[in-house]
Amino acid sequence: MTDFDDDLLTRAAADSPVDQPRIERAVREILLAIGEDPDRDGLRETPSRVAKSYTEIFAGLHQSPSDLLATTFDLDHEEMVLVKDIPFYSTCEHHLVPFHGSAHIGYIPSHEGKVTGLSKLARLVDVYARRPQVQERLTTQIVDALMTNLSPRGAIVVIECEHLCMSMRGVRKPGAKTVTSAVRGQLRETATRAEAMSLILGR
Ligand SMILES: Nc1nc2c(ncn2[C@@H]2O[C@H](COP(=O)(O)OP(=O)(O)OP(=O)(O)O)[C@@H](O)[C@H]2O)c(=O)[nH]1
Numbered sequence: 001m002t003d004f005d006d007d008l009l010t011r012a013a014a015d016s017p018v019d020q021p022r023i024e025r026a027v028r029e030i031l032l033a034i035g036e037d038p039d040r041d042g043l044r045e046t047p048s049r050v051a052k053s054y055t056e057i058f059a060g061l062h063q064s065p066s067d068l069l070a071t072t073f074d075l076d077h078e079e080m081v082l083v084k085d086i087p088f089y090s091t092c093e094h095h096l097v098p099f100h101g102s103a104h105i106g107y108i109p110s111h112e113g114k115v116t117g118l119s120k121l122a123r124l125v126d127v128y129a130r131r132p133q134v135q136e137r138l139t140t141q142i143v144d145a146l147m148t149n150l151s152p153r154g155a156i157v158v159i160e161c162e163h164l165c166m167s168m169r170g171v172r173k174p175g176a177k178t179v180t181s182a183v184r185g186q187l188r189e190t191a192t193r194a195e196a197m198s199l200i201l202g203r
């Protein structure tokens with residue numbers, strides 16, 4: 001690594017609200033506790049790699065969904081907007097292993113036609129996914145952020161995931177999918193909800 005890279009990393013770590021040295025100490029402890037030698041060649045840099053990786057994986061704890069959804073456009077579009085198959089990775093708060101899958105987000109804009117940029121919907125998923133999470137809370141946090149910030153007439157979030165805590169350990173059922181949904185406002189009405197679900201599931 002060059003001095004320049006080192007300097008950049010030091011400044012990035014200093015700007016981060018995450019206590020990276022503390023993560024490094026904890027990871028070293030875990031390695032010792034499982035019976036590994038944290039000073040062997042392959043593991044020497046692991047505590048600092050994990051600290052950097054956790055800073056990225058949990059960056060959503062320090063990001064605000066309201067800032068993200070602050071940019072809106074008056075497009076006069078009063079019909080449903082749906083972005084589906086948004087891939088994401090999150091971390092199970094019970095076991096600190098990944099769960100991952102797809103999020104589908106739909107909303108019916110307010111009467112003024114207030115809409116947000118499409119990419120902001122995908123970014124919103126990451127703000128909440130990059131935290132220690134459970135799938136149910138991830139689902140409701142996304143839908144509630146939409147309701148609070150865009151005041152749409154309705155919103156729906158459907159999330160389909162595989163939880164590695166159910167695949168690689170524990171009950172060991174790889175491939176099992178968990179589907180959660182949260183629906184607000186006009187999208188709770190049977191016909192509108194059915195239209196949204198058929199758009200989401202019609203692959
Ligand atoms: N509802 C919900 N449960 C989750 C989620 N992620 C993991 N879990 C579950 O959290 C539960 C934790 O159960 P515990 O009995 O406390 O922990 P455990 O002994 O590790 O459980 P097993 O995974 O069954 O081995 C497990 O049933 C997991 O499948 C999630 O996003 N939502």
Ligand SMILES: [Zn+2]
Nearest residue numbers: 092094095165
């Ligand atoms: Zn888990």
